[in-house]
Amino acid sequence: MSVFPLFLLQPALAWTTFRVGLYCGFFIILAIAFIxxxxxxxxxxxxxxLVRIYRGGFLLIQFLFLLGINTYxxxxxxVNHVLIFEINPRNNLSHQHLFEIAGFLGVLWCLSILSCLYSDYTYLPMQINPLILYxxxxxxxxxxxxxxxxxSRFWLLKxxxxxxxxxxxxxxxxxxxLADQLNSLVFVLMDLEYLVCYYIxxxxxxxxxxxxxxxxxxGGHVCHSYSxxxxxxxxxLPAWFRFVQCLRRYRDTKRAFPHLVNAGKYSTTFFVVTFAALYATHRGRSQETENI
Structure with a gap:
């Protein structure tokens, strides 16, 4: 299989570089404004x-920006990451494209928070803004x-x-x-779950x-509990994805190491979460009993 040389990868256009600087500049100004x-x-x-609802979006934007740094x-x-990730060598995102997307979403994120804080002046209910953003x-x-x-979006969805x-x-x-990245982004998933729970x-x-x-x-603390x-x-979920991937790799390769070892490592997450949920639920019920 021939290797596509790195120097033939499409460079970012000057207009893309301009947009990166524009979005990053706007983001810094808007971030100072909302603080x-x-x-x-x-x-x-x-x-x-408000913090938990917007934190997940910020972490996702930060992830895109750091991924751009990694790509650079x-x-x-x-390192020929295009070949490693089996990406189309003639149509892929450079680090500047990732910076552009992160900067653009960062600007929208800041505008959404500012719209929340100034909801009395925009006549837009505060709770509508996160729904528009996400x-x-x-x-x-x-x-x-x-x-x-x-x-690139289709590749990610696939x-x-x-x-x-x-x-x-x-x-x-x-x-x-990607499954490993989801394990690192578990707080994003938890915050999105909190968003849905809080709104319901x-x-x-x-x-x-x-x-x-x-x-x-x-209205209570349902969304802060495991009830x-x-x-x-x-x-x-992220640990489950890696767990079943490791089992599948063992099925295909018949090698216990490292696949079954990795599966065991990720399975410990299930025990940690289960016992944490049981402890939190038991402690909450004990406090309710004491209050009665």
């Missing part, structure tokens, strides 16, 4: 719902039209599907690389500042 605004507007409210480092070191990010990913890095269906096909390098169980839709409730106005079970399942 100062938060210090002024947030006084006696409970800030944690790989190319500088002569809805746009989801549409950007699954957009079926051939715009916005269509082939890879995600392979991770979700790991036991039923051969596992390649890109598959377990705790958010008071009649309150236009529902993401900054006062303690006495909060409804889904939280523990979400927390175990």
């Amino acid at each position: 100062l605004s938060g210090a002024v507007f947030v006084r006696f409210e409970n800030i944690w719902p 480092g790989w190319r500088q070191a002569g 809805g746009f990010m989801l549409l950007f990913l699954i957009n079926p039209f051939k715009t916005g890095y269509y082939k 890879l995600l599907f392979r991770v979700l269906t790991a036991p039923f096909h051969r596992v390649e390098f890109a598959d377990f690389w 169980f705790e958010l008071q839709w009649s309150n236009s500042r529902g993401l900054l409730p006062r303690d006495q106005d909060s 409804y079970g889904l939280r523990a399942v979400i927390q175990c």
Whole structure:
């Protein structure tokens, strides 16, 4: 198999470089603006719902930016990541493209938070802003039209599907690389789960500042507990993907080391999460009994 030389990879256009600088500049300015605004507007409210709802998006954007740094480092070191990940060598994202996407999403993230903080002036309920932000990010990913890095998005979606269906096909390098990244991004999944839970169980839709409730106005602490079970399942999912990938690799190669050893390593996550959930649930019930 011929190896596509790194120097033939398509360089980023000057317009892409300009957009990277533009988005990064806007992000820095808007980040300073929302930090100062938060210090002024947030006084006696409970800030944690807002923090947890937006934290996952920020971590995802940060991941894209750091992936761009990794890509730059790989190319500088002569690592042919395009061949390793089986990406189309004539149509792939450079580090500048990743910086551009991260910068653009970062600007939207900052604007969404500022819109939350200034909801009294924009006449847009605070709780609508995260839905718009994450809805746009989801549409950007699954957009079926051939715009916005269509082939790269399709490659990512295909890879995600392979991770979700790991036991039923051969596992390649890109598959377990992405599953490993999901293990690192488990807080993103947990925060997205918290977003859904909060909007269903705790958010008071009649309150236009529902993401900054006062303690006495909060609708309970369902989403901070394991009481409804889904939280523990979400927390175990990334480890489960790697666990079944390791079992599939053992089935294909018949090598106990390292595949069964890795499977055992990832299986410990199930015990950690299970006992943490049991402990948290038991402690919560004990406190309720003492209060009674």
